Amino acid sequence: MDRSGTPLNMVRANNHRFAGRRAAGILLAALPILFLAVFFFYPLLSILQISLIPDGTLDLSGFAELITSDYYRRVFFFTVQQAVLSTVITLAMALPAAFVFARFEFPGKSLLLSLATLPFVLPTVVVAAAFGALIGEHGVINSVIVSLFGLSDVPIQLEGTVAIILIAHAFYNYSVALRIIGSYWATLSPRMDEAARVLGAHGWRLWWTIRLPALRPAILAAAALVFIFTFTSFGVVLILGGIRFATLEVEIFNQARNLFNLNMAAALSLVQIGFMFIVMLIYTRLSRAATADIQAARAVARKPRTKGENALVVITVGVMMVFQFAPLLALIWRSFTVGDQGFTTRYYSALSTNPRGSVLFAPPLEAIGNSVSIALITTVLAVVLGMLTAYLLARRDSWAARALDAVFMLPLATSAVTLGFGFIIALDEPPLNLRASPLMIPLAHTLVALPFVVRSILPGLRSISPNIRGAAAVMGASPFTVWRTIDLPLISRGVIVGAVFAFTISMGEFGASLFIARPDTPTIPVVIFRLLGQPGAGNYGQALAMSVILMGVCAISFITIERLRKLGMGEF
Amino acid sequence: MLSVQAITKHYGKPVLRRVSLEVSEGEIVCILGPSGCGKSTLLRIIAGLERADDGEILIEGVSMEGVPVHERGFGFMFQDFALFPHMNVSDNVRYGLRMRHLPKVQQEHLVEDALRLVGMRGFERRDVTSLSGGEKQRVALARSLAPTPRLLMLDEPLGSLDASLRWEVLKELKRILKESGVTTLYVTHDQSEAFSIGDRIAVMNAGRFEAIDAPLALYRSPQTVFTAQFLGLHNVLTSSDYTNIPDDLPALDADYILIHPDGIQLDPKGDITGRIRENNVWEGHYGSIIVTLTPEISLRVNMGRPTLLGVDDTVRLTIDPAYVVPLSP
Numbered sequence: 001m002d003r004s005g006t007p008l009n010m011v012r013a014n015n016h017r018f019a020g021r022r023a024a025g026i027l028l029a030a031l032p033i034l035f036l037a038v039f040f041f042y043p044l045l046s047i048l049q050i051s052l053i054p055d056g057t058l059d060l061s062g063f064a065e066l067i068t069s070d071y072y073r074r075v076f077f078f079t080v081q082q083a084v085l086s087t088v089i090t091l092a093m094a095l096p097a098a099f100v101f102a103r104f105e106f107p108g109k110s111l112l113l114s115l116a117t118l119p120f121v122l123p124t125v126v127v128a129a130a131f132g133a134l135i136g137e138h139g140v141i142n143s144v145i146v147s148l149f150g151l152s153d154v155p156i157q158l159e160g161t162v163a164i165i166l167i168a169h170a171f172y173n174y175s176v177a178l179r180i181i182g183s184y185w186a187t188l189s190p191r192m193d194e195a196a197r198v199l200g201a202h203g204w205r206l207w208w209t210i211r212l213p214a215l216r217p218a219i220l221a222a223a224a225l226v227f228i229f230t231f232t233s234f235g236v237v238l239i240l241g242g243i244r245f246a247t248l249e250v251e252i253f254n255q256a257r258n259l260f261n262l263n264m265a266a267a268l269s270l271v272q273i274g275f276m277f278i279v280m281l282i283y284t285r286l287s288r289a290a291t292a293d294i295q296a297a298r299a300v301a302r303k304p305r306t307k308g309e310n311a312l313v314v315i316t317v318g319v320m321m322v323f324q325f326a327p328l329l330a331l332i333w334r335s336f337t338v339g340d341q342g343f344t345t346r347y348y349s350a351l352s353t354n355p356r357g358s359v360l361f362a363p364p365l366e367a368i369g370n371s372v373s374i375a376l377i378t379t380v381l382a383v384v385l386g387m388l389t390a391y392l393l394a395r396r397d398s399w400a401a402r403a404l405d406a407v408f409m410l411p412l413a414t415s416a417v418t419l420g421f422g423f424i425i426a427l428d429e430p431p432l433n434l435r436a437s438p439l440m441i442p443l444a445h446t447l448v449a450l451p452f453v454v455r456s457i458l459p460g461l462r463s464i465s466p467n468i469r470g471a472a473a474v475m476g477a478s479p480f481t482v483w484r485t486i487d488l489p490l491i492s493r494g495v496i497v498g499a500v501f502a503f504t505i506s507m508g509e510f511g512a513s514l515f516i517a518r519p520d521t522p523t524i525p526v527v528i529f530r531l532l533g534q535p536g537a538g539n540y541g542q543a544l545a546m547s548v549i550l551m552g553v554c555a556i557s558f559i560t561i562e563r564l565r566k567l568g569m570g571e572f
Numbered sequence: 573m574l575s576v577q578a579i580t581k582h583y584g585k586p587v588l589r590r591v592s593l594e595v596s597e598g599e600i601v602c603i604l605g606p607s608g609c610g611k612s613t614l615l616r617i618i619a620g621l622e623r624a625d626d627g628e629i630l631i632e633g634v635s636m637e638g639v640p641v642h643e644r645g646f647g648f649m650f651q652d653f654a655l656f657p658h659m660n661v662s663d664n665v666r667y668g669l670r671m672r673h674l675p676k677v678q679q680e681h682l683v684e685d686a687l688r689l690v691g692m693r694g695f696e697r698r699d700v701t702s703l704s705g706g707e708k709q710r711v712a713l714a715r716s717l718a719p720t721p722r723l724l725m726l727d728e729p730l731g732s733l734d735a736s737l738r739w740e741v742l743k744e745l746k747r748i749l750k751e752s753g754v755t756t757l758y759v760t761h762d763q764s765e766a767f768s769i770g771d772r773i774a775v776m777n778a779g780r781f782e783a784i785d786a787p788l789a790l791y792r793s794p795q796t797v798f799t800a801q802f803l804g805l806h807n808v809l810t811s812s813d814y815t816n817i818p819d820d821l822p823a824l825d826a827d828y829i830l831i832h833p834d835g836i837q838l839d840p841k842g843d844i845t846g847r848i849r850e851n852n853v854w855e856g857h858y859g860s861i862i863v864t865l866t867p868e869i870s871l872r873v874n875m876g877r878p879t880l881l882g883v884d885d886t887v888r889l890t891i892d893p894a895y896v897v898p899l900s901p
């Protein structure tokens with residue numbers, strides 16, 4: 001300093017100024033980390049503690065029971081088995097459609113692809129209700145057959161079987177697989193097919209020796225993702241599977257909520273978390289391979305030419321429409337026609353009343369109010385934390401940023417039921433007692449929504465070059481003005497997409513809410529679940545009516561997201 | 573006007589080592605050096621985008637220490653132009669004026685003036701992402717000039733343009749800078765840019781200034797070995813090799829000596845004989861040959877017109893003593 005001639009005190013003052021700004025920055029950066037520590041890692045550690053050292057001493061009896069008992073082994077095997085079967089069925093259905101979408105151009109293609117994604121954003125309770133409405137005991141198909149042939153018994157008995165679970169899972173994940181495989185396929189050159197045909201391959205040999213091997217990365221990535229979703233499936237299995245089938249997820253819920261066996265629930269959660277993290281790791285590896293080449297290649301779709309090609313397109317689109325939309329239409333139709341009074345809107349009007357003897361403590365319509373306020377709080381929390389997190393992840397390109405990136409994706413690999421369970425055991429006693437707090441559910445939902453919000457904002461943020469901020473600063477913009485006039489406009493679309501994601505996720509979240517929601521302030525999915533579990537056309541009709549309303553909310557959100565995403569934002 | 577005093581900066585390893593520079597009002601100084609020599613870092617430190625570890629920046633004798641970037645009133649043009657993608661051309665140019673809270677009407681006039689200066693009137697409503705490279709460059713220049721900065725800094729402003737476009741833009745840029753009379757620091761790695769635009773050139777290498785001088789003086793007398801070589805003046809000899817040249821050359825007390833290629837002539841009566849090792853013809857109408865005198869010594873000779881002599885022919889040379897220049901290492 002002495003040689004440069006700068007007065008020492010001036011430098012100190014300046015250092016203080018910089019130090020102050022840095023402290024503010026560190027504080028903001030610490031907020032999301034703190035949030036994750038308190039509301040994610042702390043509950044997770046509580047689960048670990050309850051399963052291993054329930055009374056202060058190490059006690060492995062829970063795990064011993066888990067390993068020795070036939071029952072839990074069956075639960076585990078059933079979880080894996082249904083996930084594998086669901087994955088296989090989903091892929092088998094999505095592959096031909098992916099081929100058609102990758103190779104052919106036809107009217108309404110992009111609209112159809114958009115619409116096909118709708119089921120994926122629908123809450124599990126809605127999907128379960130929709131499948132019940134289509135092929136359940138009182139479903140559209142059964143009642144049509146009964147009235148056509150004058151049968152006294154319903155011919156299709158799928159409720160409470162594995163089949164209906166698998167079909168619902170395939171319905172749910174069809175579009176995910178279609179998108180991953182289809183977009184990868186579109187980048188593979190059709191010359192490869194032609195070369196193989198010239199060399200004498202055709203029919204199944206073409207599929208077996210050329211197409212499937214070339215698609216391997218995309219198929220594996222899609223399979224891993226569908227496996228993850230179906231392995232942790234909760235609502236569909238709980239509602240459609242009845243009491244006979246329990247996945248790990250359902251069993252955790254049963255043990256904790258119905259049997260109060262926290263030790264066992266915690267042990268099961270640990271198994272679940274461990275297994276999920278492994279599959280998640282595999283998936284991140286695979287998905288990198290499946291997206292690596294996409295930028296390089298160009299799409300080569302063309303109009304179908306031959307009769308065969310035309311037939312293929314028509315059949316694919318037809319199957320897709322029926323498979324993807326029939327359950328949703330059945331849901332809407334049945335919500336007006338359940339019971340024996342013909343077409344009626346009474347289930348909708350009944351939503352505002354709370355008749356005596358109802359399973360609910362409040363009129364169902366109140367649940368809509370609950371859900372909306374919870375979703376709004378979630379949206380605010382998730383957007384604020386998501387923005388801070390995105391800044392944290394976008395700033396430095398170092399191993400620390402990559403590690404943080406992985407850490408902030410962890411909630412995605414943790415099932416909602418586990419999160420809810422963790423909340424109950426960790427946050428209902430000092431030092432942090434939130435049991436009576438109306439923030440419990442929004443906090444859990446924020447955790448679920450956070451990775452989606454972060455992923456929506458990050459690309460926009462990363463696209464802002466540091467020079468752009470520098471240019472604004474040189475021209476006289478203070479740090480806050482730079483943020484307001486440069487950053488904010490450039491990430492606004494991502495922020496809106498993230499906000500809509502957070503809102504939709506919160507509205508439909510079921511697993512964690514079922515754990516946490518208090519009886520007098522249920523959310524929409526919780527009310528639908530309770531109504532579905534009660535006998536009587538009245539309850540059932542109201543459940544369907546609520547499902548239709550929830551589906552409408554999600555559909556509107558979904559259209560908003562799709563529109564904004566078309567404009568080129570978001571990583572999903 | 574600008575005084576850079578002993579600026580030092582480390583990023584793990586030293587990037588700038590006690591760099592000093594004086595720039596007077598209205599002067600255009602080019603900072604010329606290979607990539608990674610620290611020239612951009614120096615510019616960013618002067619702008620306030622980065623902090624020096626040590627040293628001081630003075631403007632009109634006032635220290636910039638503790639003055640944040642947005643309060644310095646400078647202009648900066650980035651290599652990637654850093655245009656704001658969410659604003660149109662005129663809003664980009666207006667940004668600096670808005671930050672100074674100028675009245676709307678005045679903003680309107682200044683935007684108009686700046687766009688006229690760079691020949692971009694009529695592009696006001698255009699989306700900046702739809703502009704060509706040259707157009708972006710002009711908008712970026714207009715944006716940095718519009719608020720009439722005390723000091724304008726240009727960081728490789730032609731770096732991202734095609735070679736074909738460069739010369740056109742360079743001529744324009746020179747006219748605009750002279751017309752606006754703004755004090756300018758111009759960073760580049762391209763010597764032809766520096767020589768055509770700078771009032772003075774500061775050659776930087778490995779975090780230090782090697783030489784600071786007017787373009788012609790620098791070309792005739794590059795001061796250091798690095799500068800000579802960076803400017804493509806290859807005839808740098810050690811003092812012992814120099815004394816071995818059989819000609820009547822001045823005795824110089826320096827470790828290295830440059831025999832300027834412009835000062836060597838083919839002369840049948842010359843005292844120096846050598847064999848041609850290379851004969852290069854540039855663009856058909858001028859050239860250079862490399863003549864080997866001894867196994868250690870080869871000299872490049874710039875030719876006004878190409879010679880028909882072939883490789884391995886023997887030639888005689890004379891050296892003009894005025895073109896023999898001492899260099900420091």
